[in-house]
Amino acid sequence: MTGTTLLILGASGDLTSRLLLPGLATLLTVEGERSVTVVGSDLPEMTADAWEARVTSSFEAAKAAEALPRVLDDTRYVAGDATDRDTLAGLIGSLDVDADNPLVVYFALPPQVSAKVCTTLAGIDLPANTTLALEKPFGYDAQSAKELNELLAQSVPEDRVFRIDHFLGLYTVLNLLGLRFANRLLEPVWNRDSIEKVEIFYDETVTLEGRAGYFDRAGALRDMIQSHLLQVMAVVAMDPPASVGQRDLRDAIGQILRAATVVDPVACSRRARYTAGSIGDRRVPDYAAEEGVDPDLGTETLAEVEVEIANHRWAGVPFILRSGKSFGRVRKQVVVHFKPPAHVPDGLLGRDTPDTLTIDLRPDTFTLSLTTNGAGDAFTLGRTDLVGELGGSQLEPYGEVLSSMLDCNPRLAVRGDAAEECWRIVEPVLDAWERDDVELETYPAGSQGPDNWSSTR
């Protein structure tokens, strides 16, 4: 079997040891035949022993130490400045790659540095079949995303750019394809005639967890909605693609994003920030008092937007996207609310709750909640929940995305146009927030958001 060389730029950073190497570790365990040469590079000097110890501890953390020998055999670390042309060209030139043994350059770097490295790369001849993999955030607005796309296009074709969104590796999200398109039942009602609204929630109990340096400048809207939840929305809303090949799938996602807008950025968005509280027995300080936070930035830890998709299928159906940190309980769901039936026969009493389909993102289940005849009295209606499991994966989302990346298949990558569209959708909201046109509310850590947000109950 041929092998891939994974060149990690920013290899001494937290992302590499916390997500990338553990993701690779589980992937290599599940895919026993896969061969990957890992080359780490970053500014600080690091001895071969220190690099191997780092790789080892990431593999051990992922409980995948048995895959270690396959990586330790030929891994190495090279100190250097990837923004310097000669250094980067020298590093890439030293790798044992060709068309059959492709190169993946993984940018585990802060966005500003990634942009500089892209400029440097544009002046270097890359080996055939090189893939460039970039972490989020992809740019910081639509214009910078466009510029980054143009730079990348100077180095490799679009289908060799892997903009990472690990939510596209979530099995539940991938399972939506089967659930939606492989049944006769759902697709005919998956539209504005039958659906009242769709909610996509990602409420987490995690707090800032020492990420002030990044999160305080991003906030929940950029961190979660601009990136992940709009992608999930696109998969929920897209038209049936002809195939699950990268082109068809990404065309379908792109069409939805192009049709999506926040119609009134002030009335259709809300933001809030957590204050001190407790999550279980864990005391959580006020966000503004967390180390590294600049309280004057007014960063939100909870964001909600209502998106409209202006097309034949969805016009008029609100898609409510919300994500918050430091909640009292985890709620990671897509909830599809169906409209009431056109007529319920007179004499059938008690139908007051709409039918819903709830898709849980981790654990992967779905619940179809239907109105049925209640127990005891056939003329008084009740509810029945049909709960089903969605098939899981042996891989964590990062492993799933990595597998696709190392196969040089961009199916699970965000395409350049989609990345720009996601910024276009949220930019009017970011501007309204910047102008303080939308109040920054508060909620105690450990609660379910501000009291007056009915959607958080």
Ligand SMILES: O=P(O)(O)OC[C@H]1O[C@@H](O)[C@H](O)[C@@H](O)[C@@H]1O
């Ligand atoms: O649930 P997961 O897979 O950890 O994904 C959620 C995380 O996704 C990351 O991309 C965000 O930066 C985090 O803030 C968030 O907590």
